[in-house]
Amino acid sequence: MPVMQTKHPNALINEMFNAEHFRETGHALIDMLSQHLADNTDAKRLVVNWQEPVAEDSHWQAPIPTSATLDSATLLQTLEKQILANSLAIHHPRNMGHQVATPLPIAALCDLVASLTNQAMTIYEVGPSATMLERQVVRWLCNLIDDTNTASGGVLTSGGAMANLTALLAARQIAASQIDSKINNKEKWNAWKTGLNGQARLCILASEHAHYSIARAAGIMGLGSDAVIKVATDSEGRMDTAALKLAHQHCQESDLHIIAVVASAGCTPTGSIDSLQAIGEFCQAHHLWFHVDGAHGASALLSEQHRKKLKGIELADSVIWDGHKLLYMPATVSAVLFKNAAHADAAFAQEASYLFQEEDEAQEERTKTTKPEAFNISYRTLECTKRMMALKLWVAFSLYGTHGLGALVDEAFSKAQLFAEKIKQHPSFELRLHPQTNIVCFRHQAPNLRASELNQHQTNIRKKLVESGAFHLTQVELHGNIWLRTTLMNPFTTETDLDALLSAISN
Numbered sequence: 001m002p003v004m005q006t007k008h009p010n011a012l013i014n015e016m017f018n019a020e021h022f023r024e025t026g027h028a029l030i031d032m033l034s035q036h037l038a039d040n041t042d043a044k045r046l047v048v049n050w051q052e053p054v055a056e057d058s059h060w061q062a063p064i065p066t067s068a069t070l071d072s073a074t075l076l077q078t079l080e081k082q083i084l085a086n087s088l089a090i091h092h093p094r095n096m097g098h099q100v101a102t103p104l105p106i107a108a109l110c111d112l113v114a115s116l117t118n119q120a121m122t123i124y125e126v127g128p129s130a131t132m133l134e135r136q137v138v139r140w141l142c143n144l145i146d147d148t149n150t151a152s153g154g155v156l157t158s159g160g161a162m163a164n165l166t167a168l169l170a171a172r173q174i175a176a177s178q179i180d181s182k183i184n185n186k187e188k189w190n191a192w193k194t195g196l197n198g199q200a201r202l203c204i205l206a207s208e209h210a211h212y213s214i215a216r217a218a219g220i221m222g223l224g225s226d227a228v229i230k231v232a233t234d235s236e237g238r239m240d241t242a243a244l245k246l247a248h249q250h251c252q253e254s255d256l257h258i259i260a261v262v263a264s265a266g267c268t269p270t271g272s273i274d275s276l277q278a279i280g281e282f283c284q285a286h287h288l289w290f291h292v293d294g295a296h297g298a299s300a301l302l303s304e305q306h307r308k309k310l311k312g313i314e315l316a317d318s319v320i321w322d323g324h325k326l327l328y329m330p331a332t333v334s335a336v337l338f339k340n341a342a343h344a345d346a347a348f349a350q351e352a353s354y355l356f357q358e359e360d361e362a363q364e365e366r367t368k369t370t371k372p373e374a375f376n377i378s379y380r381t382l383e384c385t386k387r388m389m390a391l392k393l394w395v396a397f398s399l400y401g402t403h404g405l406g407a408l409v410d411e412a413f414s415k416a417q418l419f420a421e422k423i424k425q426h427p428s429f430e431l432r433l434h435p436q437t438n439i440v441c442f443r444h445q446a447p448n449l450r451a452s453e454l455n456q457h458q459t460n461i462r463k464k465l466v467e468s469g470a471f472h473l474t475q476v477e478l479h480g481n482i483w484l485r486t487t488l489m490n491p492f493t494t495e496t497d498l499d500a501l502l503s504a505i506s507n
């Protein structure tokens with residue numbers, strides 16, 4: 001390691017914030033990243049330079065530097081050789097594992113703007129344009145769900161898990177406000193203020209395939225993760241609506257108050273989309289909060305061809321939608337959207353007077369957009385300081401329109417159809433179900449193996465492919481069987497890559 005000269009603190013501080021230095025390093029960095037992007041799309045390279053984490057960890061035990069160990073030139077080399085070279089190559093054609101976007105390069109540049117300008121966003125004055133961008137983008141997403149609803153609204157969050165938590169906190173607060181308090185029998189229950197102690201029992205109904213963040217939200221809210229009652233799915237991976245009715249009946253008989261019915265669009269294991277219309281109508285008939293976890297599939301709203309799969313989403317009281325999945329954004333940016341914007345304020349029914357000056361004002365008053373307080377985003381989010389997340393979405397919609405972003409969804413979904421057809425035609429493979437979105441689950445059939453050995457066989461296949469660096473794919477357990485799982489959301493993946501995956505497994 002080169003020995004660097006220790007600089008005078010004042011010289012060092014000047015250097016840290018030097019605009020010319022930023023320009024030079026920035027140009028060199030963008031050149032390097034552009035080359036990285038171009039190289040990554042070459043299928044002949046490795047998707048990942050796999051290293052066992054325990055071995056890798058031994059290379060990262062250096063003591064904290066008390067003075068410089070790198071200069072700008074060596075920094076870029078280190079970034080290239082140690083960080084980029086040991087990253088999962090997200091744009092690589094054979095990266096088809098997790099539900100992680102192949103990010104639009106322009107969106108990565110927007111994140112640079114967000115970082116340098118560092119708009120805290122807690123209240124309007126610490127992020128005026130960032131606040132307006134977020135309000136604009138939220139309005140666009142709400143309009144895609146239902147362009148006839150002028151009362152909708154929401155907030156951007158750092159990820160779908162936080163968006164689910166936010167929606168369920170609002171659902172809990174609204175549900176509790178309809179139940180008599182057991183602490184003061186003259187009042188309705190304020191769950192945020194008085195907590196759960198001694199009050200009515202609450203639960204959530206969700207598909208057995210619901211993302212784990214739903215159970216985690218129940219845990220965080222103090223309901224206990226067991227408060228999520230799992231509703232069985234049908235053979236297509238969708239919530240079985242007959243099972244939903246039975247679960248509802250069970251809750252009524254057991255004096256359990258349902259705070260929300262959670263539908264998945266699409267669910268994490270198979271990408272299946274629950275019957276939103278039927279579930280939404282059921283919720284309306286029984287006065288239940290209808291939440292749609294559209295982290296993965298809400299982007300189908302951008303596609304002329306596929307938006308009908310989400311029919312009924314407009315009935316939802318809350319919807320979550322991940323930008324860093326099928327909106328092709330770098331992580332993280334998600335939205336939690338409410339049919340009634342005022343419900344966004346129910347999630348965190350708390351005041352912080354040093355931030356919010358009109359603390360004694362009623363919540364409904366505050367949400368009126370004529371009130372300056374309505375522009376303070378942190379009323380509606382767990383995050384106090386938060387990143388300017390909307391810029392990248394605003395730029396992507398402004399440069400490419402719903403038409404362009406919808407084309408990405410069409411491309412991903414049609415590749416999944418193509419791959420599913422190939423699997424179906426292939427004598428050595430079994431397709432779990434016909435994909436409704438862009439997730440394809442399948443398994444390799446080895447005639448010499450007993451049924452009990454087939455699960456281990458899939459795990460071995462995946463391990464070998466991932467550790468060789470040839471492909472990146474995932475696996476999922478469904479009703480005791482392990483399936484290989486690909487998420488096709490990488491525009492660089494071609495038919496040749498899909499064929500190559502099947503041959504790599506079957507040969």
Ligand SMILES: Cc1ncc(COP(=O)(O)O)c(C=O)c1O
Pocket residue numbers: 099158159160161162164211213264266267268293294295296322334
């Ligand atoms: C259906 C669904 N909901 C929620 C999440 C959590 O989203 P995030 O990873 O953005 O927190 C995921 C993640 O894959 C998901 O698939």
